[in-house]
Amino acid sequence: MVPLYILGLLLRFGPQHGYQIKKLLEEQLADFTQIKLPTVYYHLDKMATAGLVLAHTDRQGARPEKTVYEATPAGAKQFEALLRKTLHTTYRPTFDIDASLYFADTLPPHELLLAFAEAESWLCHTVQLIEQHKAETLACLPTQVAVSAGLIFDHHLLHYQAELTWVRQAIRRIKEAAPHDENESN
Amino acid sequence: MVPLYILGLLLRFGPQHGYQIKKLLEEQLADFTQIKLPTVYYHLDKMATAGLVLAHTDRQGARPEKTVYEATPAGAKQFEALLRKTLHTTYRPTFDIDASLYFADTLPPHELLLAFAEAESWLCHTVQLIEQHKAETLACLPTQVAVSAGLIFDHHLLHYQAELTWVRQAIRRIKEAAPHDENESN
DNA sequence: TGACAAATAGTCAGTACTGAGTATAATGAT
DNA sequence: ATCATTATACTCAGTACTGACTATTTGTCA
Numbered sequence: 001m002v003p004l005y006i007l008g009l010l011l012r013f014g015p016q017h018g019y020q021i022k023k024l025l026e027e028q029l030a031d032f033t034q035i036k037l038p039t040v041y042y043h044l045d046k047m048a049t050a051g052l053v054l055a056h057t058d059r060q061g062a063r064p065e066k067t068v069y070e071a072t073p074a075g076a077k078q079f080e081a082l083l084r085k086t087l088h089t090t091y092r093p094t095f096d097i098d099a100s101l102y103f104a105d106t107l108p109p110h111e112l113l114l115a116f117a118e119a120e121s122w123l124c125h126t127v128q129l130i131e132q133h134k135a136e137t138l139a140c141l142p143t144q145v146a147v148s149a150g151l152i153f154d155h156h157l158l159h160y161q162a163e164l165t166w167v168r169q170a171i172r173r174i175k176e177a178a179p180h181d182e183n184e185s186n
Numbered sequence: 187m188v189p190l191y192i193l194g195l196l197l198r199f200g201p202q203h204g205y206q207i208k209k210l211l212e213e214q215l216a217d218f219t220q221i222k223l224p225t226v227y228y229h230l231d232k233m234a235t236a237g238l239v240l241a242h243t244d245r246q247g248a249r250p251e252k253t254v255y256e257a258t259p260a261g262a263k264q265f266e267a268l269l270r271k272t273l274h275t276t277y278r279p280t281f282d283i284d285a286s287l288y289f290a291d292t293l294p295p296h297e298l299l300l301a302f303a304e305a306e307s308w309l310c311h312t313v314q315l316i317e318q319h320k321a322e323t324l325a326c327l328p329t330q331v332a333v334s335a336g337l338i339f340d341h342h343l344l345h346y347q348a349e350l351t352w353v354r355q356a357i358r359r360i361k362e363a364a365p366h367d368e369n370e371s372n
Numbered sequence: 373t374g375a376c377a378a379a380t381a382g383t384c385a386g387t388a389c390t391g392a393g394t395a396t397a398a399t400g401a402t
Numbered sequence: 403a404t405c406a407t408t409a410t411a412c413t414c415a416g417t418a419c420t421g422a423c424t425a426t427t428t429g430t431c432a
Contacts, residue, residue, distance in 0.1 A: 163277045223390090
């Protein structure tokens with residue numbers, strides 16, 4: 001995943017510093033990945049060793065040297081291979097919250113309900129945020145690219161909406177299973 | 187996550203070998219986690235060092251010694267802390283396939299369509315499988331526990347269905363954007 | 373023009389995870 | 403009785419990731 005993004009960005013936007021790659025990831029993909037800077041450098045080093053990218057130091061006027069990375073032909077080949085491999089990865093989610101739910105019998109229902117209520121409002125807010133980002137992004141994109149960008153946004157939107165549906169269902173069912181827990185205030 | 191599962195299982199089912207814990211995870215949670223054996227041992231060792239579990243070697247008749255792990259009172263405290271923390275983790279998915287989609291302009295449409303068609307049939311199949319597991323599992327569970335178990339199953343079902351909806355949408359949109367690509371056979 | 377914040381460009385040590393391997397015990401097939 | 407699987411129980415070395423840190427440069431406001 002990370003190498004695919006890095007190689008792809010290097011091929012699309014030309015040679016870059018590690019920091020610039022991180023910038024590109026933030027500008028273009030902030031909603032979809034959370035890759036950290038040290039992770040970028042880790043993979044750049046690895047790929048440099050493997051000959052997939054070329055690292056050349058550039059020292060221009062200002063003293064400290066920076067390292068610029070550039071995809072090699074071998075890197076371009078690897079990019080295509082990763083692209084095809086990633087395209088065929090199957091969806092296999094795990095949800096952290098399921099673990100706490102599995103042990104939910106050791107928690108008082110009102111604590112569950114509180115957590116789910118928080119989750120609900122956060123999800124509502126997030127869905128709106130992504131819808132807004134989608135509108136802004138698609139507005140300034142050529143049609144051909146806009147199709148896949150739109151798909152990525154909708155991918156996230158659909159799953160956030162599914163999560164919201166689930167959270168609301170959970171609230172209903174917990175209330176049904178443990179009626180009249182409201183007096184648990186303190 | 188992993189420590190939460192391990193501590194919870196030790197508290198619920200009593201002292202266990204690492205291998206037995208892995209077994210419990212498989213029997214009870216196979217659809218929801220993919221924790222591997224070495225990961226179990228890694229956390230057991232860590233938690234033993236931290237005093238959250240007690241490791242005592244038992245040698246009974248048969249020669250080779252096994253290590254049995256048992257949650258300590260400190261472990262029980264930690265379990266509750268983890269349970270509450272996990273309950274409040276926010277949903278933040280990332281989808282590998284989005285990365286390939288982001289670079290989709292470098293791929294011929296029919297390759298995308300092929301991959302998505304495969305994804306569609308796999309998802310259909312998986313949804314059915316989970317529905318079946320759900321029915322089987324809920325049938326032999328007391329009502330109180332069945333509520334949370336049902337919620338966990340439905341959590342996965344809703345997201346798999348969202349993924350299916352998205353894949354079908356993607357197929358439609360790709361076909362619209364690149365009409366008549368069928369002649370690309372070879 | 374000095375000084376303080378923000379952006380740029382990294383490094384490093386520590387954590388988490390797991391594929392591949394080891395070794396013995398129980399079970400079933402022939 | 404013996405051999406082959408399968409189940410049990412665990413280890414180790416390598417990969418991936420990242421929080422916390424360092425250090426320089428570039429505004430920017432007084």
